[in-house]
Amino acid sequence: xxxxxxxxxxxxxxxxxxxxxxxxxxxxxxxxxxxxxxxxxxxxxxxxxxxxxxxxxxxxxxxxxxxxxxxxxxxxxxxxxxxxxxxxxxxxxxxxxxxxxxxxxxxxxxxxxxxxxxxxx
Numbered sequence: 639x640x641x642x643x644x645x646x647x648x649x650x651x652x653x654x655x656x657x658x659x660x661x662x663x664x665x666x667x668x669x670x671x672x673x674x675x676x677x678x679x680x681x682x683x684x685x686x687x688x689x690x691x692x693x694x695x696x697x698x699x700x701x702x703x704x705x706x707x708x709x710x711x712x713x714x715x716x717x718x719x720x721x722x723x724x725x726x727x728x729x730x731x732x733x734x735x736x737x738x739x740x741x742x743x744x745x746x747x748x749x750x751x752x753x754x755x756x757x758x759x
Contacts, residue, residue, distance in 0.1 A: 652693035670700035
């Protein structure tokens, strides 16, 4: 697979969108974003770099206020090279945070089960 990235290339793809009217600026989506695509600007989450958004949606899972969604639209191509800077441990830590914060609130028993599986693996 070719992981080179043309910074100027726009493609139709899945990418995060922030509804500022629902964002309370808690920053949980930023903590859950593994690639650093989001930042707090003037108290609201913003997608600061389209090329860093993988469209995976871990930020959506962390948001209690439904301020984020995934849209299929024209965007700059994802920079696959960013993943070379992410360790397996980073991935697991983000997964733990997202799974914990979301599942615990909505599905207490499922969350405990999933977290035990993650810790065991």
